[in-house]
Amino acid sequence: MNYISTKGNYPPVDSATAIKFGMVPRGGLFVPESIPAIDFDRLRGMDYGGVAYEILRLFLTDFSEEELKDFIAKAYNGERFDSSRIVPLHFLDDNTSILELWHGPTAAFKDLALQIMPHFLTTSARKLKSSREIVILVATSGDTGKAALEGFKDVPGTRIIVFYPKNGVSDIQRLQMVTTGGNNTSVVAVDGNFDDCQNMVKSIFADTQYNAILNNHGFELSSANSINWGRLVPQIIYYFWAYLGMVEKRSVFIGEEINIAVPTGNFGNILAAYYAYRMGLPVKTLICASNINKVLTDFFESGIYDKNREFFKTSSPSMDILISSNLERFLYEISGHNALKIQRWYNELVKDGRFKVDQTTAIRMTELFVGGFADEKETFDEIKRVFDNYGYLVDTHTAVGINVYRRFREESGDNTPTVIASTASPFKFNKAVYRAVTGDDSIDDEFALLEKLSEIGKMDIHRAVDGLKDAEIRHKLNISTDEGRRVIKEILNIK
């Protein structure tokens, strides 16, 4: 399988190169040249690792069977995930199920990709005869940093350095990061906000002179960016897995269509569902759920993507995004691989902050997708409704997905069996969830909130956040925004 650029500006490359590069060097995103079909019957009765292999082998064709099975065994096992099913399916009723994507080491769905992607990356580098050690730089506003740390921790041939805004993350997020073990991990507090961290990291990536120094010392910078194909492809697996779970529960018979609802920001998770559909998963409607940063809802309604709008900070912060990077891949797919159109639209996005797709594309994209959004009140009310009706706690992101889906069903009368992607554990957004369920906004201590939530939800505290209070602090570096280059050299022991 070869990979081509959405902007038509690069020759086809193999999967290892697409993963090693992350982005197309001249701008653009790598997509598979064609979308393989899957023989669905083969998957029946398989465990998560088995399904994973059947999907990955179709896309990562220059990795051997032995390599892929080794990565899968290392990533998706009962030690790293606190469920033997890896991604369990929780049925609210006969027709509605919740795909719990948060049983990994950091309690959010990014683990499903970041537990396996480091293996893709190091093996790709080896295949491409690169002998340098890979140094992953991450600027984080909280969650991605920890998921990347856990993914790269102790992976041979890699180092990972995470920068976070000193006063810009929650107590739990900070403790999750600074208590990380492993012999190749570093976590650095930066005096500044998230944008400062991001700008610092970007400028380091772009500094050719500095990169040359690192290269001479046997290091090579890389990112674990969410637009890397190596992060997207593992996400296709769990949509097939969900379907098999629904078949097993007799919620659907094999071949019957389902709906999938996904709370989204960057359009990554729902794009993986789209690829699953293109591979043969029987899907009727993909429901794209946003919070009040509803740039995607408006896009599916009007065909106009417009990021010129007020930006809101919400209780579902991982979806507070105005540029949905992975949308470019989707538009490339539905426009019939029309790179000229993609170039035009994305040039307009850079220049004017908006673009409008043509009529044919607009019709095509709404054949399968509907968009919707939930505001803050709807999100909180949904958490309470789900808890009151089903005794089940959901986090704010998941609540956005459930709310948008419920209103879609009420308005359309569509009773197709539906799975909703649950992207984080309720313990991860404990304050909002506790407030939603009890109306009590008086407790600020996050550790007290975990206990309370555990009591009312009759659930064990997720191990990703349990015991953090007393864990050893292993990372104490603290820098100003102009000390990034120095601290990286110090960490890599470059004089």
Ligand SMILES: *Cc1c(COP(=O)(O)O)cnc(C)c1O
């Ligand atoms: C990253 C994230 C999302 C958004 O996922 P996309 O792939 O960007 O659409 C949703 N919920 C949670 C909890 C996340 O961490």
